[in-house]
Amino acid sequence: MDDQGQDQDQELTVESPRQYKALSHPLRQRLLLALGGRSATVGELAAAVDGRKSTVAHHLKVLQEAGVVRIVETRKVRGGGEHVYRRTARRITVAGRDAGPATALLGAVAEECAKAPEEPLMVLRHLRLTADQAARLGAALQALVNEATEAPEGEPVHGVLVALYEQSAPRA
Known part of the structure; x- marks a missing residue:
C-alpha cells in the first residue's frame, strides 16, 4: 500500500x-519490520512474512493491545471487514535491560x-570510551538515523539497526 505515515508518531x-x-x-x-513506514492488511503481512493469516491476525492483535500498531482503515470486502494496520511510531526504542525484546529483534533482523x-x-x-565519548557517539548515531531521508515509494526498503551499549564487567 502507498502510505506516507503522516499520522505516525516519530518515536515510541x-x-x-x-x-x-x-x-x-x-x-x-x-511484522513490525514488514510494516516499516507503510500500512498493510493481514493478507499482505502474511505474504510478507510467509505466514498464515490467522497467525498473523493473532500477533497483530497482541501488538495492537500493546499500543505498537493500530488499525488505520477498515474496508468492506465480501460482506466482511478487512483491517489495515500501521505501526504507531516510525522508531521503536526499548527502555530498560530486558533481553527478551532485544533477542527477538536481533533474531528478526538476522532472518531479514x-x-x-x-x-x-x-x-x-x-x-x-569515556562516558563523554559514548554520549557523543550515541548522539551522532541518533542524529545520523534521524536525518536520513527516505526515497519515494517504489524504491527498496533498507533496514538500519543501531546499537551502542556498555559491556558488563567480566566476573572474577
Whole structure:
C-alpha cells in the first residue's frame, strides 16, 4: 500500500510489561519490520512474512493491545471487514535491560539479512570510551538515523539497526 505515515508518531519508547511481552516474539518483530513506514492488511503481512493469516491476525492483535500498531482503515470486502494496520511510531526504542525484546529483534533482523538480495553491511566493534565519548557517539548515531531521508515509494526498503551499549564487567 502507498502510505506516507503522516499520522505516525516519530518515536515510541517501550516501557510497559505488556509492550515488552508483545515485542518478545520473533514473528511480531518481523511484522513490525514488514510494516516499516507503510500500512498493510493481514493478507499482505502474511505474504510478507510467509505466514498464515490467522497467525498473523493473532500477533497483530497482541501488538495492537500493546499500543505498537493500530488499525488505520477498515474496508468492506465480501460482506466482511478487512483491517489495515500501521505501526504507531516510525522508531521503536526499548527502555530498560530486558533481553527478551532485544533477542527477538536481533533474531528478526538476522532472518531479514539472510533473505537480503545483497550482502548486508554489519560491523561489530568494541571500543574503550569515556562516558563523554559514548554520549557523543550515541548522539551522532541518533542524529545520523534521524536525518536520513527516505526515497519515494517504489524504491527498496533498507533496514538500519543501531546499537551502542556498555559491556558488563567480566566476573572474577
